[in-house]
Amino acid sequence: MILTYAEENYLKAIFQLSEEGKKGVSTNDVSGEMKTKPASVSDMLRKLGEKGVIEYRKYYGVHITEEGKKLALQTIRKHRLWEVFLVEKLKFSWDEVDEVAHELEHVKSRLLIQRLDEYLGYPKFDPHGDPIPDEYGDVRARPRLPINELQVNETGQIVAVKDSSAAFLRYLDKVGAYIGARIKILEKVEFDGSVEILVDNKKSLFMSKEVAANILVMQ
């Protein structure tokens, strides 16, 4: 199945939304994600339905099909490989990569992606800690949980963030948290859920529950 540039973007958004909630995805959900009007989304859903990459029941949202999942994962794979390239080779920072990777992910060349993967040393995770699907769409996710679910004295390694908005990433950079940092919970404030953590055994850092819930660690 060959998708246009726009269709590819919609499908990726639908896939990601359906991963979040494990439920059907509504027209409005997609509209919000894609920053297009609901009317435009309806049209696109009809088209994607006709192409068989989603199941579309009018007024009841969509479910992605197996074929659609495969295709979306291909796009995600490309996106994340380019992110690794931008950060590791071209010295982009976390918060600069998404926009550029979003354009690069649509370049159509199987060979290009194979060679890029090889060149980068077959990375398994992107700079935000998200797993990179293999050529066949298989993903090996690591078990991860948000910092606010750790107990005092528990340790972990930061592997991903939920909210990867540029603003949040810049904040993390500023306070010295980064993917790969080893942390330990020093204290949890019952009242508001805020936590104090130790980063890399040297720097202590205080964060609100909201921030803590956005940072995922692997133990």
Added chain:
Amino acid sequence: MILTYAEENYLKAIFQLSEEGKKGVSTNDVSGEMKTKPASVSDMLRKLGEKGVIEYRKYYGVHITEEGKKLALQTIRKHRLWEVFLVEKLKFSWDEVDEVAHELEHVKSRLLIQRLDEYLGYPKFDPHGDPIPDEYGDVRARPRLPINELQVNETGQIVAVKDSSAAFLRYLDKVGAYIGARIKILEKVEFDGSVEILVDNKKSLFMSKEVAANILVMQ
């Protein structure tokens, strides 16, 4: 001036055609280069004219303006930097890069190109030996001439090819000629203009005038 993807392609083609002949470029010329119908070209020329990147006089072809030249050179710069990346880092061969670079060249990010340039070590020439314009569109071309204009016993270094079709590049690869190879003219056949050359002081190679005229050397 912001150009669409298609406009960028047309402008680049017009620039390259006008470099070849040093004359005005006709609608049919562009049509041939872009593989679109002349009617579509007329339309596009009108639009590019309105945007001020070319001077368009109906029925008399186009001349590129200074602004247009700048923009076209930006695109060419991106294309050639990506070609270097594909060949040097991802181990693509000459004849595979053009199509992929053609897609990559449209990715819009000033930072990306700056960083790529830096990462590649500020290359001055692409894998076909064509010069890479700098950020401001300045090109330092080297004086070069086709092999068939060399005399017997003259030497040179292959720096570029005129016809960079995949077929021709594969042919060169096969016979062992490559960008950077040092050559010496062993013999010229008056009758048909064919030549025999020595490659890298070890391999003798016989080529027709047509082939010789397509290979450019620097002395």
Added chain:
DNA sequence: AACTTTTTTTAGTTTCGGCTAAACCTTGTA
């Protein structure tokens, strides 16, 4: 159950970049 609000779809436009068919210039030749 009826009505209001929200969500979603349909219908009709717009812009972009292609196309064909037909009209229109320019040019070369008799």
Added chain:
DNA sequence: TACAAGGTTTAGCCGAAACTAAAAAAAGTT
């Protein structure tokens, strides 16, 4: 100079992907 041939433009159409406005369906509320 007249006219044929070839190159170029215009007019009109199409598909993609966005939009707005209005209609329709679903969900929530009294």
